[in-house]
Each structure stands twice: as C-alpha cells, then as structure tokens.
Amino acid sequence: MAKLNGGCLCGDVRYTISAAPQHAVYCHCGMCRRSSGAPYTGWVVFTASAVKWTTAEPSEYKSSVQASRRHCRRCGSQISWQSVKRPEFMAITIGTLDTPDAVKPERHVFWADRVPGLEIQDGLPRT
C-alpha cells in the first residue's frame, strides 16, 4: 500500500499516512458544517499511529466532550477529527489529501442534518 500524503492550503501542516484506510464517509452533521464552512465533509479513518505530521503540528481544538478537531494555525484548513473514546483512530479530511481520488467514501452519515437544497445522487447509502 502506497503512503497517502496531504496537508493544508498554505503548506505549514503536512502529513503522511502509512496504513490502509479503515473506512470513509461523508458527514452532514452541523458541527462538521460549522467547523469546515462547507455544506458537508468527507472523512477517511486510519489507525492514529499511522498518521505522522511531517512539518508543523496542527492546532487542536476540543469541539465537544466527545472529540477534538485539528486545523492549520495559519490558514485554518481543517485536518482531522479524533474521538476521546477511541483515540486509537484518527479521521482525516479527504479534501486535504494530495490525491482525494485515492479514497472512496462508502456512505453519508447524519443525512437528516444535511443543508436544505443539497441534491446528491451518488447512489451511496444514507444513514
């Protein structure tokens, strides 16, 4: 399995991932929407120990009692989500991968919370 690489827009935060993804989803929850500024997000989940920051470490923000999110201090790019209960996994934003086509999300989650007017027809399951 080739390594996956990615990073923020300004280049301050770069990462490399040395494991295969566990799974990938699109998330329509309100917290993802607010923190990204986008209608919905795409996440790909890895074993946390496989994710290495190769330049600056991103800023960590505890977005709820359940999880923390990381972003680049300089440009704000959203980088990761990590659960307090399951810190052995880390979700990475598909949009910051150098090759977002390397990941195929399997479903939409928090579909009921989606932005009104969004018409997605990709055939993926919605939960």
Added chain:
Amino acid sequence: MATLPLSGGCQCGAVRYRIATMPFWAGTCHCGMCRRMCGAPFITWMTVPNTSVTWEGVAAARYRASPIAERGHCPTCGAQLFWQGQHEPHNVDLTVATLDDPGAVRPQMHIYWDDRMPGIELADGLPRYRQGHRDSPLVKP
C-alpha cells in the same frame, strides 16, 4: 423567505456575524484551494457588500491565500468564514455553511466544476461553469 439580518458564526462561537442585506450572488466552488481550506468536497459562498456585514466577537484570522485574495477563519476552531478579493474590496464572500440557518441562501451555480473532487455526483440542475462564472464556458449537460 429568509429573515434579515442573517446571522452566523464559526463552530466554537468565537467569531459571529450579521448580514443586513440579502446576498446578491451565491455559488458553490469546487476549486482546489477551497477544497484544501475546508477539507471538504466544496464550499458554497454568498456575496454581500462589506458594509452589510457586522462582525462580533474575536477578529477572524486572515491568510493571504493568493495574490488576488485573503481568506478568513476563526483563530480558535479554524472555521472558514470569508473570501476577500482584492479586485472587489467593497464586496465579500461568506460561507453559507456558517449561517445559523444554512438553508436561508441557496447557490445559483457551480464554479470550477472541472476541478471537482472525484466521486461528487450532484443533481441540483444548477449551471456548471468549467472555471469562474465570468470567464469560462458552461459544461454541456
């Protein structure tokens, strides 16, 4: 019909804003810079005069993302909030997703459609411009 002022803010609540007039343009951008900054497939922007926007709370962090624009995000949670083009300093684009009611403003078109993330399949019937809507052709359906 949305009620004015529109209100919104970042995820942690440090940066808040109010918009006194309805946006005169709204569109969904698929460019690679927007994708990196939100970490998400695409961003929907709405354009308003700067004079219509009242910022509250902490000042957004500004980052000069290219020679033509600055982008603004919350310094605490990183939420992407605005795009300020240098050629149009009197107008500003804000992220529709940070509105308290994100259904209040609907996009009219897709821009930079050629750069969209693989696997994105939309059926909203909106026009799709290959690049910017002012200087590129529509994609044939």
